[in-house]
Amino acid sequence: METDLDPLRSVLEDEGHDGYLISDDDSDSDQRYVSGFTAPDAYQTLVTAAGEVHLLVSGLEYGRAQKEADADSVSRRAAYDYQELVAEHGSYEGTLRTIAAFLADHGVDSIAVPRNFPTGTADGLRELGLEVAVESEDVVEEIRSxxxxxxxxxxxxxxxxxxxxxxxxxxxxxxxxxxxxxxxxxxxxxxxxxxxxxxxxxxxxxxxxxxxxxxxxxxxxxxxxxxxxxxxxxxxxxxxxxxxxxxxxxxxxxxxxxxxxxxxxxxxxxxxxxxxxxxxxxxxxxxxxxxxxxxxxxxxxxxxxxxxxxxxxxxxxxxxxxxxxxxxxxxxxxxxxxxxxxxxxxxxxxxxxxxxxxxxxxxxxxxxxxxxxxxxxxxxxxxxxxxxxxxxxx
Amino acid sequence: METDLDPLRSVLEDEGHDGYLISDDDSDSDQRYVSGFTAPDAYQTLVTAAGEVHLLVSGLEYGRAQKEADADSVSRRAAYDYQELVAEHGSYEGTLRTIAAFLADHGVDSIAVPRNFPTGTADGLRELGLEVAVESEDVVEEIRSxxxxxxxxxxxxxxxxxxxxxxxxxxxxxxxxxxxxxxxxxxxxxxxxxxxxxxxxxxxxxxxxxxxxxxxxxxxxxxxxxxxxxxxxxxxxxxxxxxxxxxxxxxxxxxxxxxxxxxxxxxxxxxxxxxxxxxxxxxxxxxxxxxxxxxxxxxxxxxxxxxxxxxxxxxxxxxxxxxxxxxxxxxxxxxxxxxxxxxxxxxxxxxxxxxxxxxxxxxxxxxxxxxxxxxxxxxxxxxxxxxxxxxxxx
Structure with a gap:
């Protein structure tokens, strides 16, 4: 499906963010719509200010995501040393650091997130130095409408x-x-x-x-x-x-x-x-x-x-x-x-x-x-x- | 079902919060477990430091929630002037203010929230003067385990x-x-x-x-x-x-x-x-x-x-x-x-x-x-x- 993400790009441009991040499983319809992918456990979809779509998924989903996702790139967590980060920092903090590394890899320091973005992830990324702001117009739901x-x-x-x-x-x-x-x-x-x-x-x-x-x-x-x-x-x-x-x-x-x-x-x-x-x-x-x-x-x-x-x-x-x-x-x-x-x-x-x-x-x-x-x-x-x-x- | 919320009360006591707030629909299992209620649209469940459970639901769900929820009290949004707040501030901000009024009514100034609590609501309540901290141990999921x-x-x-x-x-x-x-x-x-x-x-x-x-x-x-x-x-x-x-x-x-x-x-x-x-x-x-x-x-x-x-x-x-x-x-x-x-x-x-x-x-x-x-x-x-x-x- 051809999705028109231009209104989202405009929001990023107007508010000066490098990207828009969704972190959810496919029960979140914005996630499903933007990624063109479905998975029962949370994965991350980044839309950059240039309109590129990048996915971060577990090893379990990597093969299928490469085939099915509507994305410019798909990365697996292992590419950002997920196992090592989890071993050092525990599962929660390790996951946060993996997401931060994925964002850094795409040159993203400042993100807009949907209203329903998990507060734990938002506050955690803030502690890791990222700027995280809520996109309060629900622009993806508006696009989907x-x-x-x-x-x-x-x-x-x-x-x-x-x-x-x-x-x-x-x-x-x-x-x-x-x-x-x-x-x-x-x-x-x-x-x-x-x-x-x-x-x-x-x-x-x-x-x-x-x-x-x-x-x-x-x-x-x-x-x-x-x-x-x-x-x-x-x-x-x-x-x-x-x-x-x-x-x-x-x-x-x-x-x-x-x-x-x-x-x-x-x-x-x-x-x-x-x-x-x-x-x-x-x-x-x-x-x-x-x-x-x-x-x-x-x-x-x-x-x-x-x-x-x-x-x-x-x-x-x-x-x-x-x-x-x-x-x-x-x-x-x-x-x-x-x-x-x-x-x-x-x-x-x-x-x-x-x-x-x-x-x-x-x-x-x-x-x-x-x-x-x-x-x-x-x-x-x-x-x-x-x-x-x-x-x-x- | 008899749920044992004592570990959650301990967390609230240790971290000095007045209450724990879940804001989600019944697809969130913590919400379903703590409220003993199911509804397809988001509602709020507050667990106070004293272990009381209070629900905030829409008028549509009020009758059923009173019958079915496992709660000490059920309030409907209209009790906190929801329609008027939405008319004055719009749907999103009006809902936030309704939730803030519900919390104030139960003497709650400082809340712990689950990791997946919506960032939009967390940041919005913070702007209204509440203290909002992420409960990072996932204590409800631990209780549920x-x-x-x-x-x-x-x-x-x-x-x-x-x-x-x-x-x-x-x-x-x-x-x-x-x-x-x-x-x-x-x-x-x-x-x-x-x-x-x-x-x-x-x-x-x-x-x-x-x-x-x-x-x-x-x-x-x-x-x-x-x-x-x-x-x-x-x-x-x-x-x-x-x-x-x-x-x-x-x-x-x-x-x-x-x-x-x-x-x-x-x-x-x-x-x-x-x-x-x-x-x-x-x-x-x-x-x-x-x-x-x-x-x-x-x-x-x-x-x-x-x-x-x-x-x-x-x-x-x-x-x-x-x-x-x-x-x-x-x-x-x-x-x-x-x-x-x-x-x-x-x-x-x-x-x-x-x-x-x-x-x-x-x-x-x-x-x-x-x-x-x-x-x-x-x-x-x-x-x-x-x-x-x-x-x-x-």
Missing amino acids: RKTPWETNQISATQSANEAAMAAAERLIATAEIEDGALVFDGEELTSARVKEEIEITLLRHGCGLDETIVACGADGADPHNRGSGTLEAGKPIVIDIFPRDKGTGYFGDMTRTFVRGEPTAEAKRRYEVTREAFETALETIEAGVTGAAVHDAVCDVIEDAGYETLRSDPSADIGFIHSTGHGVGLDLHEQPSLSPTGEELEPGHVVTVEPGLYDPEVGGIRIEDLVVVTEDGYENLTEYPVAFEPRAN | RKTPWETNQISATQSANEAAMAAAERLIATAEIEDGALVFDGEELTSARVKEEIEITLLRHGCGLDETIVACGADGADPHNRGSGTLEAGKPIVIDIFPRDKGTGYFGDMTRTFVRGEPTAEAKRRYEVTREAFETALETIEAGVTGAAVHDAVCDVIEDAGYETLRSDPSADIGFIHSTGHGVGLDLHEQPSLSPTGEELEPGHVVTVEPGLYDPEVGGIRIEDLVVVTEDGYENLTEYPVAFEPRAN
């Missing part, structure tokens, strides 16, 4: 797998029997766990993994991050929120649908319609140049006009619309930009969720979520899944 | 799921046909991807997830962290390394077996026997009071005596035994203690992998790995899976 067409395609591919998983879940719910108010499938009570298993196996077959899934019925669904458990019940909203990651590319998808089997209450139906109106209003509002805050405000307007609370009308609300409208999605599930009170101007290539919801333990949770890419004059929806309260056997 | 019986049981349960997955993989390999040197199952070439899918689906059904699995044949297996791809071949070693995590408890398992279908080369057979001898020597060496370095040395002795290189005999070796003997396993896949040149004294309750290996692209990779808990006079093996080069249809 503007997806290349290749990246948007990866996210779209993950979202397609997500749609297959949602279809499998919806099918289970739609075809379940109703006995004594509970959903029953194949003679057994249909549980949140059973639906999650169906979702996960479907995703696995599409090359995606996921840490967790939300299948939350009734009061469970009214707590937006409750993952849900137990038997699914008729007449109560079931929130299904799936956020898988492609194992190869690392890009996420994200989608939520809410279904009810049997007859929803009039209040649940009304909340579904209000949520849907808020959802459609958000989509209509999105285009390059509009702020994420404006999109969020448009959603709050709809919800407040319908008589429900939001965090805008009451910052300590715990029922109503109690989260933001959306977030960026890419190598992280939650990244820039945000559709929230602090959301800044949207740009072409931003990929964001749109996910208004309404929550109340008495009624259950309602949430509808698509994933879209911002364009010059609107958006392209990366989600093709229909929006309906009543599940279909599809 | 000594597993309670409950924790060992969780790890053992994950390892049992792992054994079911390994059996499913071994069965595929054992029952495949051999056609033109390739393994063929159900009329299709048996690929690394197909075996991984079998492993993952088996783990899912046991409530475990995993980011990746290694099923690496021939030269792929000679690069210890190459995940493997393509068709599995007869006569070449196939390294299968599975490291699942229980989705509920968060505890990992870890196991490796190496199989060959058809006739291995004489050199591969010899390497298997040497690896197995190294593996058994390591197990015989393990007991409380022995250092991880001594266990690693015992493994290097066996391997070097057999005429192969190790990182001890040649720090830049890229064939032979090119990694350490083992690592701790718990809420992290790689944690303290280590069986490596820097490995310190083993203690009862330490859970470690034992995983010598021999690598050469010409021959392939060989690795054998069990997971054991250290006891006063030896170890208890948490792995019951047989060790054999030839796969069984089990």
Whole structure:
């Protein structure tokens, strides 16, 4: 992938640093993005003021890093006498000195680091005489927020797998029997766990993994991050929120649908319609140049006009619309930009969720979520899944 | 779970700090362990010098945190005027000021932080007048390294799921046909991807997830962290390394077996026997009071005596035994203690992998790995899976 590191180079130039250093494993998406490499233990990626990318990795990763990394050079720790430094100074201090030698080798005395750079390493390098300053604009996350067409395609591919998983879940719910108010499938009570298993196996077959899934019925669904458990019940909203990651590319998808089997209450139906109106209003509002805050405000307007609370009308609300409208999605599930009170101007290539919801333990949770890419004059929806309260056997 | 935070309190007392602050999401295992809570976005856990645990979470997580966290108190950001501070100072500075207000509320002026504490937050709190020092002994990871019986049981349960997955993989390999040197199952070439899918689906059904699995044949297996791809071949070693995590408890398992279908080369057979001898020597060496370095040395002795290189005999070796003997396993896949040149004294309750290996692209990779808990006079093996080069249809 062609990454555009120019904004990072500008920051280094403006602030007079020789380089930018990331020290993390591949769970840090900035690390993965800038290095073009993945490894389960921490490694170092240096971007110099000239825009060169240099990696420092363990001997274990050296062969693979040489093949896979998107870097001008890859060094192994042994090249900087790592074993000897560890023998003399211990593991922690030895590692610090190895990093310092690697930086010196590339002529770097002064570095900018990301906000999440480890304080132990920052303070340790300072003690070894380097200048270490926090790059406070999160410029790499900002670079990552503007997806290349290749990246948007990866996210779209993950979202397609997500749609297959949602279809499998919806099918289970739609075809379940109703006995004594509970959903029953194949003679057994249909549980949140059973639906999650169906979702996960479907995703696995599409090359995606996921840490967790939300299948939350009734009061469970009214707590937006409750993952849900137990038997699914008729007449109560079931929130299904799936956020898988492609194992190869690392890009996420994200989608939520809410279904009810049997007859929803009039209040649940009304909340579904209000949520849907808020959802459609958000989509209509999105285009390059509009702020994420404006999109969020448009959603709050709809919800407040319908008589429900939001965090805008009451910052300590715990029922109503109690989260933001959306977030960026890419190598992280939650990244820039945000559709929230602090959301800044949207740009072409931003990929964001749109996910208004309404929550109340008495009624259950309602949430509808698509994933879209911002364009010059609107958006392209990366989600093709229909929006309906009543599940279909599809 | 009863966590013993006394060693952390001692550090705070010795170094004169009012508290210890973790600011991370649940992917940080220290955070998960100390808070007894999980959330996908960063939250703050404060341990005071008196040993009290206080959480600061977003409104979104407040209800769940109150129910689930292992804490003396849970506060939401709104209690410290988060929205107003963000409106006035922006998201980053507003969050910092919210954290500072939370600390002040608990009478904390001076904090110790973990090495991986974000530098942006450390420097930001310093600018707001707090004293922030890195706790350089990694005391929480050290506490976590000594597993309670409950924790060992969780790890053992994950390892049992792992054994079911390994059996499913071994069965595929054992029952495949051999056609033109390739393994063929159900009329299709048996690929690394197909075996991984079998492993993952088996783990899912046991409530475990995993980011990746290694099923690496021939030269792929000679690069210890190459995940493997393509068709599995007869006569070449196939390294299968599975490291699942229980989705509920968060505890990992870890196991490796190496199989060959058809006739291995004489050199591969010899390497298997040497690896197995190294593996058994390591197990015989393990007991409380022995250092991880001594266990690693015992493994290097066996391997070097057999005429192969190790990182001890040649720090830049890229064939032979090119990694350490083992690592701790718990809420992290790689944690303290280590069986490596820097490995310190083993203690009862330490859970470690034992995983010598021999690598050469010409021959392939060989690795054998069990997971054991250290006891006063030896170890208890948490792995019951047989060790054999030839796969069984089990």
